[in-house]
Amino acid sequence: MRFIGLMMLLAGLWANPAMAAEQASDTKAAQAKSAEEAAKSPEQQAMDALAEAGIRQALQAIQRSGGMYPFGLIRSGETVQAVGYSGEKEDAPPADEWARALFGKLRAIGNEQPDVDLMALFRLHEITNDNDEKIVGVWAEVDHRNVRPWVIFLPLVKNEEGKHELGEMIYFATEQPLFDKAVVDK
DSSP states (O other), X not given: OHHHHHHXXXXXXXXXXXXXXXXXXXXXXXXXXXXXXXXXXXXXXXXXXXXXXXXXXXXXXXXXXXXXXOEEEEEETTEEXXXXXXXXXXGOOOHHHHHHHHHHHHHHHHHHOTTEEEEEEEEEEEEEOTTSOEEEEEEEEEXXXXXXXXXXXXXXXXXXXXXXXXXXXXEEEOSSOSSOHHHHTO
């Protein structure tokens, strides 16, 4: 694999110096990302994979319908299941109310099902940036039974044409785990 990449890079050097520089930059970025992934524990890699899957689902829902209703994903072994609202649409509580209820439901699942090792909650969230502009985005909390939980915010930023583009993902640790760590540590 490395040899093929090197041959493609060398072929690119003869074809177009600017293209070769871009390919070299892409190769270095891919190698850096690969090294970063290798440095992560299997639990952190699993958290990344679940977050990526959920964010992808959230973005697909937004693209289809212009919004999304909060949902969760739980993993037990290699099996991933969605957890969401299952009633009539007109009877659904407001999204923020359901997100709080879903947080409690996920925590209960974590307490009652010791085989569930990974959970995530996804919802729309709005922040105010430094220019007092409201920015909406996908908010995700990801928690592993044995690793500190973290939150991701993927902003949907309006471009000059008024369409939304994906902004830069923001990661930060949280002190509100989906798994009740007091129960887990017993």
